[in-house]
Amino acid sequence: MSAQFLQFLLAGLTIGAIYALVALGFSIIYNASQVINFAQGEFVMVGGMCTVWLGNAGWPLPAAIAAAVLLAALLGLALERFAVEPARGASVVTLIIITIGASILLRGLATLVWDKKIHALKPFSGEAPIQIGGATLLPQSLWVLGVTLVVVLLLSWFFGRTLLGKALLATSHNRLAAQLVGISVRRVLLVAFSLSAALGAVAGILIAPITFTAWDVGVMLGLKGFAAAILGGMGSGPGAVVGGLALGIIEAMGAGYLSSAYKDALAFVIILAVLFFMPNGLLGRRSVDRV
Amino acid sequence: MSLLRAEGLSKDFGGVRAIESLDFEIRAGTVFSIIGPNGAGKTTLLNLLTGIYRPSAGRLWFDGHALSARAPHEFAAAGIGRTFQNLQIFFNMSALENVMAGRHLHERCGLAAALLRAPRLARAERACRSRAAELLAFVGLEAHERSAADAMPYGALKRLEIARALAGEPRLLLLDEPAAGLNPSEIRDIDRLIQRIAGLGVTVVLVEHNMKLVMGVSQHVLVLNYGRKLAEGDTETVRNDPRVIEAYLGSGGD
């Protein structure tokens, strides 16, 4: 395996892990509420920006991280409670506009509360690059991959073993049936939104030391996370992870071997290709409409 | 004269065989009913006859020719119309507009003529409007000519769907449970309406659960069970067929 290939692979896995986290957030919300949350990227932004701000204000890193994740979770709750819930039953177009409006609102608030400059977050454990087989790996990348792995494991425990997680799954499969067995759909939705927001924030915090953070990083990250979710199969947890990693690797390889200028376009070409040729993505469920 | 013929018609959904090797023939000018317990495949069959589903096997002949239509609008162009079990009314339009929309096949209108509002178009629109009003009167909805579809009662909407289907001037009209959810007086109206439609020369296929309606209005009955033909014949034959009685556990109308 050439050193260059390994380099691209590692870079792709790193960013792919971030896409996977964002995609998981999309999938969780979509499963629970059939809403595509266009504000998902903004939670990523809030995670990074808030941590930077608190860090600069003197907070120790772990506290800053915890506070940032908590803030994002609260924003997720607020989004569900004040924007999505009142519009329950509205058309697809309406819901899309609402979450897009929320994303613009959050970006605007970010410029007011924080600023419009680009910020760097200090890497968690130093900057000394690690040599692996001729390729260099940043220590932060290990954090990204490691934390993502832990998060994915925690999520599968949550959905597979806890009552609340199973309630979330039940609601996504059949909302009416879930209500009939006593599941509070309201509570499930609130959990779904705050959980997704927290996931986004974690992604934003992990990647900030590598790619920096600013008020508008959420837009592209959100859209690419969405591309990853579609690639893996909208609504599928494992699909989100597979889609995220795949997208990250495709991007890195494309940028490295083909054209770095069109790197960003790859995600959207993938969106189109998946939607045209295999709309259920790699791992998604096929749905049958009854007439 | 045979209007529609099915030979070996089958439909699978994944592992489920919804329709199995159906052979039947519908004669022109008759009222042909399809009955069977829930899940027998009646609506699936209608979907096959209107192109909403593609058959997994078997062939269809319409008016003596093999039916080569692929998409539903091609089936409609061949002369097959239908109503739906779960209302598919255009709730974003008025009653009149619903019926006018049903006349689409008979409106020749080029894009340029539409954009530039050629005088020919204004005349065609007026003709379409008056024909739609006639059809509303035919089904007994003249009072609702100006009504918005989303303001109309359920029974009226069932008849509106029939008017809309008739607007396409079909040779074969498939009615999917037109009496579902109606009270006895409304059901009697549907009965009379079906007879009036048959009187126009339209061949009617009726999918229904209401046995009294079916037995009163049909010339021929096809009984489905688990996607297969259970029995077939005129109303007397089917009514007394022990297999049919067993499948239904007593075929009480109301």
Next chain:
Amino acid sequence: MASSRTAGLAALAAVVALLPLALVNNYHYEVAILVGLNAIVCVGLNLLIGYAGQISLGHAGFFGLGAYGSAILTARYGWPPLAALLAATLAVALLALAIGRPILRLRGHYLAMATLGMGVIISIVITTEDRYTGGPDGMSVPPLTLAGVALTGERPWYWVVGVLLVLAVWLARNLIDSPHGRALRALHGSEVAAEVGGIDSARHKVRVFVISAVYAAVAGSLAAHYAGFITPAKVTFFHSIELVTMVVFGGMASTFGAVVGAAVLTTLPQALTVFKEYEMVVFGGVMMLTMIFMPKGLVPTLAALAARLGKAP
């Protein structure tokens, strides 16, 4: 129905004719011209979103292709501006035709994302191919010439855009009041029932997609010539969202609603430059509040309110 149509059209023409009485300086004219150009795009987009019930989050792409098409052909190849406009519009129509078929097989969120992807790809290509397009910094555009006379200055442009807007609305209303329009509304109401009624829904969807793309491309060409300059900022996802918001805010399935929506949401940010920092917060808030409390849009909601008040004793 016909009388309300002519009344509406006459009212619009009257507004266009009389508005200059209220426009005090060049800046006001500039805003009015921007409103007119956005309104043209929105009238076309409303046919797709409001009447046919589809969605596009990528129409800024068509706008941009029209703009850059005209810009490149006139600035780099010396084409006469009208020929360039026609060529660019034709190219956009062909693109919309080619991509429309596969894209419009999708529904709901998937359709939204596919159109979004299309728009972003167009925007990235435009930004990256800087040899032709001038890249992120944009390029300058020669003025529009009609019969050899260059169209410059706010007032002449105001009248050109005003007349074209009235024409655009007239064409759209004609389409809606025809069998084509009924077919679109039918497939929005129930696609399966429309199909079963003989309406080739795929063909109609693609057709209205192409028409709305043409509207956007023409507006884009004009915008480029008017400003004398074009940058990729007009081709972004955000601009696509602005356009959809104008349509949805003004009123779906209401051509005049689309014009009103364009008018309000074009002038709002201009008024808000006073509060420049709060612009995004206000815009986002407006989008959310209108969709939550006025999902049918401004004009239909007001019309319904007026109808109810009219019925009150």
